[in-house]
Every structure is written in structure tokens, then in C-alpha cells.
Amino acid sequence: MPAQLDPRALKTFGAVCRAGSISAAARALNISQPSVSNTVALLERRLGAVLFERARSGIVLTAEGLALQRRAEALEALLDGAVEELESARLGVAGPLRVGGTPGALVSLLPKAIADLERRFGAFSLNVVERSDRDLVDLLHKGEIELAFVTTEIEAPPEGLHEITLSRDPFALIVGQRHADLPAELSLRDVAHLPWVLPEAQGAFRRQVDALFIAGGVAAPRDAIRCDSLLATKAIVRAGNRVTILPREVAAAELSIGVLRAVVIAEARFERSVGVRVLAEAALSPMAQALLAALASAES
Numbered sequence: 213m214p215a216q217l218d219p220r221a222l223k224t225f226g227a228v229c230r231a232g233s234i235s236a237a238a239r240a241l242n243i244s245q246p247s248v249s250n251t252v253a254l255l256e257r258r259l260g261a262v263l264f265e266r267a268r269s270g271i272v273l274t275a276e277g278l279a280l281q282r283r284a285e286a287l288e289a290l291l292d293g294a295v296e297e298l299e300s301a302r303l304g305v306a307g308p309l310r311v312g313g314t315p316g317a318l319v320s321l322l323p324k325a326i327a328d329l330e331r332r333f334g335a336f337s338l339n340v341v342e343r344s345d346r347d348l349v350d351l352l353h354k355g356e357i358e359l360a361f362v363t364t365e366i367e368a369p370p371e372g373l374h375e376i377t378l379s380r381d382p383f384a385l386i387v388g389q390r391h392a393d394l395p396a397e398l399s400l401r402d403v404a405h406l407p408w409v410l411p412e413a414q415g416a417f418r419r420q421v422d423a424l425f426i427a428g429g430v431a432a433p434r435d436a437i438r439c440d441s442l443l444a445t446k447a448i449v450r451a452g453n454r455v456t457i458l459p460r461e462v463a464a465a466e467l468s469i470g471v472l473r474a475v476v477i478a479e480a481r482f483e484r485s486v487g488v489r490v491l492a493e494a495a496l497s498p499m500a501q502a503l504l505a506a507l508a509s510a511e512s
Contacts (some may be wrong), residue, residue, distance in 0.1 A: 225263065226288055228264075255383075263277040313361025315441070322361060335428045358500045359489075364487040374492040381460055382459065386446070386473070387475060395451060399479060400424060408451055458463055
């Protein structure tokens with residue numbers, strides 16, 4: 213039979229991980245150092261595992277300690293969320309729901325679902341953060357977000373996560389009014405000499421953009437501003453001579469009023485897929501389930 217964990221012991225262990233030492237954790241918890249030591253020792257005996265080694269600089273987590281640290285962080289987030297959820301319920305507000313995503317995936321998906329959530333819940337609390345793919349995995353495992361909006365179908369999702377594709381969107385060359393002379397369709401070879409704005413972060417979106425240049429048989433442009441802000445990227449292209457590659461949906465607002473133009477890229481034989489990642493074993497909150505249902509309905 214698996215060992216039963218005492219939630220208080222797990223919280224104490226989490227405090228040790230955050231503080232970096234037994235003594236610092238005792239000060240943070242406002243309890244005695246022997247009390248913290250005894251709690252961790254009892255936890256180790258119950259689990260039959262050494263959770264960390266002591267070093268001059270503090271503690272060094274073992275493999276078992278790292279695994280348990282993730283659970284301790286998730287427990288802390290769960291307890292904090294319970295307090296907020298009760299307060300929201302008292303005020304007649306649904307949630308809170310915490311989500312994260314890469315900039316492009318959030319822009320493509322989240323706005324479509326907001327009106328649906330408003331119709332269903334009325335007042336609700338939604339917290340949204342922009343992060344890199346790697347950071348989003350960490351936030352999911354810690355329980356700090358329920359859904360991660362990302363580019364999908366590039367690689368198998370990280371261990372413990374489940375991926376759902378919700379939308380597909382073609383890539384296009386996005387240009388400002390100074391490039392009104394460009395044809396409706398072209399090869400990247402035709403515009404490789406132009407100044408560019410391209411993604412910086414080493415994530416799925418950048419790999420897809422890099423793949424387009426490889427398909428065109430041209431090197432990634434050297435005259436390029438590397439920028440991960442979609443707002444800044446579109447503003448730079450709109451105001452000057454630079455061009456970029458974006459999924460059409462990401463630039464839909466600017467395309468609709470004519471301040472930017474989308475040019476078909478001959479090498480863009482694949483579409484960018486976006487969706488969400490969730491913890492494979494997690495039971496999603498009603499708001500998270502409703503958000504997924506709204507997104508699926510919007511794309512059907």
C-alpha cells in the first residue's frame with residue numbers, strides 16, 4: 213500500500229525547497245529548526261527515500277526530492293486557489309481560472325471564448341500570463357495554471373501533459389504599406405534581402421518560421437530584429453520597411469483595416485496548429501472545461 217502523505221509535512225518540505233535550507237525555512241514558517249528537521253526526517257522515513265543532501269550552500273535535492281517538490285508546489289497552488297475560489301463565490305464571481313500561453317497562441321484562441329464564458333457565467337475571474345513553452349510546462353506541473361495555450365503538433369507533449377489541437381491557421385508574409393508593390397504570392401527567396409522582424413525565443417513558433425526558410429532554400433535573414441512581442445512586431449512592420457512572418461489570425465485586426473497586408477508564401481505548405489496543453493491526470497475546473505468547450509465550438 214502506498215505511503216500516505218501528511219499535507220502539513222509536504223508544505224514544510226515545500227518551504228525548505230523554497231528557502232534553500234532548514235534554518236531559513238524555520239524562520240519563514242516561524243517555527244523551530246528542530247521541528248522542521250523532525251518533520252522532514254519523518255517524511256523521508258515514511259517515503260523510504262532521501263529527499264535532499266546538505267551542502268555548504270544549502271540543500272541539494274535528490275531525484276526523489278525534485279519529484280516531491282513538484283507535488284509540494286502543486287499543493288500550495290491548490291490551497292491558495294481554494295481560498296481565492298471561496299472568496300470569489302462569496303462575491304458571486306466564477307473562478308478564478310488561471311491560464312498561460314505563448315503570445316501567438318493566446319491571440320489566436322482566447323478572445324474567441326470570452327463572450328461564451330460571459331454568457332455562461334456572468335461575472336468571472338480569469339488570469340492570463342504570457343510565457344515561453346518551457347515555462348508553461350513548469351507552471352502546469354506546479355498547478356499555477358490549468359491550461360497552456362501553445363503551438364501544437366510540433367513534437368510529442370512533455371511527460372505528464374496532454375495536448376489538444378483546436379485551430380489551424382496558415383502562415384503569411386506580413387508587410388506594411390511601403391511594400392504595396394509586392395505580388396499576392398511569392399517565394400521567401402524573393403524577399404530574403406529585405407529587413408525583417410523575427411521571433412527570438414527558442415520555441416515551437418520559431419522552429420516553424422525557421423522551417424519555412426529552410427523549405428525556401430535560404431538562410432534566415434541577418435538583417436533582422438529578434439522580437440517576441442507580437443504588438444511590437446506588428447507596430448514595427450506597420451511603421452517601416454521591415455517584414456515578418458505570422459499566422460494570419462495573429463494579424464487579423466490589422467489586416468481587416470488595411471494597415472498590414474498578408475502575402476501568400478509559396479513555401480508555406482503546412483499550417484500552424486494551436487491548442488492547449490493540460491496535466492494528463494488533472495480534473496479541470498468547471499471554468500476550464502467551459503473554456504475548452506467554447507473553443508471547440510468556435511472552431512466547429
